[in-house]
Amino acid sequence: MKSGFSSSPADRLALAVVTEPERAVPAPAGAREEAMRALLQTGADAGVTRIATRPNGDGERLLGQAWPFPSPFSVSVRTLSLADGLDRVEARARRSLERLGLPRGDVLLASCASDLAGAEGRALWDRMRALKDRGLYRRIGFVSTLEDGPVALARRFQPDVVQMPCNLLDQRPASGGVLDELAGLGVEVQVSSVFARGLLFTNRENLPPHLAGHGVALSRTRRLLAEARIDPMQAALAYCLGLPSVTAVVASLASAAELRAVLAAAHAPRPDLDWDALALREPAALTADPRVLVSTAA
Template identity: 30%
Template structure:
């Protein structure tokens, strides 16, 4: 599994465990240097991520080692104008072409207007303003409908040791049969899976047993929580890329080191053959869907 640098923290104060706020422009520059050195060449952003696109435009417009993925804002918050949205993202990012543009809202892929939207995106593809078309999904049901309706180059889904819905649905196998590239976000569940000492908000206290089971398995496998989080993705052959965010360069170094370590572990048949993470899967949507946290 390869890594994509997620840049929501470049534009917003994001994450349940984030105590330092939005990443400064200087630190963002350092993070990009680490990413380049680690061989990460895809950056994930969105018009909805505050001024993330603008920050990336300033930092990346003279660098050619990064390819950019952005997202079309939801029609719930903006009038859906595909061409205008893409052109504005290109302008903020100071680039002439995006590696991919994704629909940020799965409902915009399923609406009756979606056929026209995909036709416009196909035109932008032929104009070489975008290379790939895709969408971000939140539920397996929405993905199933979208795969039947449209030709998608890329899908982005949430998945982690606790959230195994998409893997268990069998839809990732179907997506691969259709030639779709699969990007996975929410690997760390907004940082909840990275530290056993996180202070859980009141509304998540009821899920402490499920989180404890996760941290206990990390200890049993002699892994850090970060390594276990990345192990789930590296062990799934359907998943092509993992989107990882960070607040500083040291965090990204730790993530890339952990990713390399677990990939080495998985090259050992004795370890891989006895690995079973299905016991960590949670059916509690209130835990695995951060949009429901309140």
């Protein structure tokens, strides 16, 4: 099994920089670019080496205009949905590198594991593998949920990387052994949604409708952390960084200030907590509507 531990928590963080209006502070174009430069320089100075991107909005373009020089970052790119067609998926994967101003990327991830499970899944994977063979991406993999059956897909496609949600509230990928199985197959395991799409930071009255019935359980988790005098962000990062099969922890953030908070929490001493007691008893509810983003951390 691969061990995800390294000498520094910052080295295991992957930054997913958010530029959507609901997260980022509205600002003129020049100010947005300067804010991106400040964020990236803060990460570089702290020893962060990974950036995770999506092919939506203008995030790739902003990143491409703001890299520090020399850039220490390796970059992962997600594909478009297969519903857009194979040709467009491939073209956009190439275009992502152009927008990022990079000759090559580190990882190309199929954005939806269900695309690989479908009729054109093998054709999609062959397109991605061809981009790897041409040297445009160093590694390929896919984004999965627990429900997608990532271990079976990994056995079928032999990816270099699998990224999937896992967090303090939904520990099923870890407790069920899925992360260990993936690592045992030689796959680099990355976890996302480490802050449970903001649920760790929201009050019961602000919960989306489909999670309203879980308000008591969420309040209980927050109370246990408060009694232990542990900040929710610190607990969330400590849990994910403590998973031995995990190589990278993807943290979503929108500013240098958020990054500084994440770095401080990641470097805090690991708390002695009953991790199992902090999980929701019905964690599948967290993935009932993935479009819901409650707060500023995803």
